[in-house]
Amino acid sequence: MAHAETDAKPITTRHQALGWLRQMLLIRRFEERSAMLYQQGKIGGFCHLYSGQEAVAVGSIGVLREDDYVITAYRDHGHALARGMDPEAGMAEMLGKAAGCSKGKGGSMHFFDAEKGFLGGHAIVGSHIPLAAGVAFAIKYRGGDQVCLCFFGDGAMDQGSLHETFNMASLWKLPVIYIVENNYMSMGTQLHRHSCLLDLTIRGGTAYGIPGVAVDGNDVEAVAATTREAIARARSGDGPTFIEARTYRFRGHSMSDPMKYRTREEAEKARERDPIILYESQLKERGWIDEPGIEQMHEAVKAEIDEAIEFAIQAPEPPVEDLYEDITVAPHIPQE
């Protein structure tokens, strides 16, 4: 098991690096404003925010090709935005509007964007892990060289679906990359209380003959470099890679979590390793951006999210009859 570390030299261009920083800012802003909208009752249901984990989605999705695929769990806004989903479509979905990325039917936990190869937002823990292998199976079946990137939390390591699928993905050398976003918490249960081993690369990698790599999930370029290697392996027919991205979620599990299972100090200490701040200082050191440049970027992102919110608020509700739309390709015949 190798520990990836950021090379002293950049692994990407200035242009791409600034793009990644901007995406992380966009995700953070999207999440923080969503929290406010949730408190105002404009967003309902279960809402899981990605703040603190941005580097994982941005670094890994950032090295994909346009024709690759991405699939994730219910903490999905960050992945969707990193994949290029229009924040207007995302925000409209949060508000349940017809213009939302799932026409207001999926909500926060079920973002989809077929055009971007974003295959969801899945809210039953572990249930999308086989789907990722299915996508990879289809790629191989057709003789393509795309890959499928699949994200889930450390809690999903405990679902049977993962273990059945990992065996098949490895056996059949499927072009799938599994990234566990280890934030050390499965809702209120910390890693040492839900996992028999603390090194997840053994449970998800070694056990199935899959290369398992741990990476600092708060270091966007380290995530990118590790994912790039995994992608190369998958494209050349050598099968899956399991990446354990070690990170931390700043907020509660969902909007209704009192967070009694962790101390204020632990949460505050984690903010010292805020992936956005880390990357900002790294890019400043390289001379790729300066303080005014960063401020400008913050302002631009703020404006973009403000616009998305305005768009979502103004957008019309779906007509109630649409309840029966999009159930099947053939017209749905209500069995009433």
Add this chain to the structure above:
Amino acid sequence: MPVIQYREALNQAMSEEMERDDRVFLMGEEVAEYNGAYKVSQGMLDRFGPRRIIDTPISEEGFAGIGIGAAMVGLRPIIEFMTFSFSLVAFDQIVNNAANIRYMSGGQFSLPIVFRGNSGMAGSLAATHSHRPEAWYAHVPGLTVVMPATPADAKGLLKSSIRSDDPIVFIEHENLLGERGEVPDDPEFLIPIGQAEIKRPGSDVTIITYSRSLLTSLKAAEKLADEGIDCEVVDLRTIRPLDMETLVASVTKTHRAVIVEENWPYCGIGAGIADRLYRSIFDELDAPIGRVFTKDAPVPYNRTMELAMLPSVEGVVAEVKSLLNR
């Protein structure tokens, strides 16, 4: 009599039974240190310790099966699903193992186990998190399905379920957890499984319902009373086995029945009940059996759409009136 919440009633039922019988334990996600994702098991870890209040990983199939194995050799597990939507991951264990092992072993093993947790269309939780699983489980011989609507029924039925020697699927409703009501604190307060209760006596129409739909039905009955229509509201409380005696007596009196449920209509609870009533007391009916149900579509996130799907007070009022040609 003390007035407590439905969730507290569940807590009392489990706690009292655990005091009474060391074989009873509670296992599930976030039940111990988090005090329950919905605070049903609040304080139970402190009271009973980690030997008996057990946090699990997110491994529903695994811990449902662990419960069944433990029950085969004499323990009396309470397996909590954070919500019953997640019981789908454990469906094989419940349907194949819990329901069948006694039968397949020719009666050598009994399975004194309770699977419990909340369910329902609780508000913008979308298709995967809004299931009403009662019809799936009620379909299976070997399972007993209990669905209390009031705090008192929650307590009395859960205590009986824990004392039962058979596998019980005990389905709560997320939106009922905070409902308050009078609940006896007598540790021998038991409500028998398989008995419906008339929650409102009446003479014109029988409304047959359960779980959250009871509240909708009672409100509709109030409204109808203002218009001079006297409804009898029967709360099933147990879905399987069905209390046909109470239903037959009520419908024989009113000659009209409306079934109200938060379920899809096809092959569901209402369909099953209507079938049994038609076959047993067709001649007593002055009108076809009415039904109010959730529209036949997956549950959307959008709140307006979701509310439009659910049985409403107005919907029940309209259905009752249509049976009376009013």
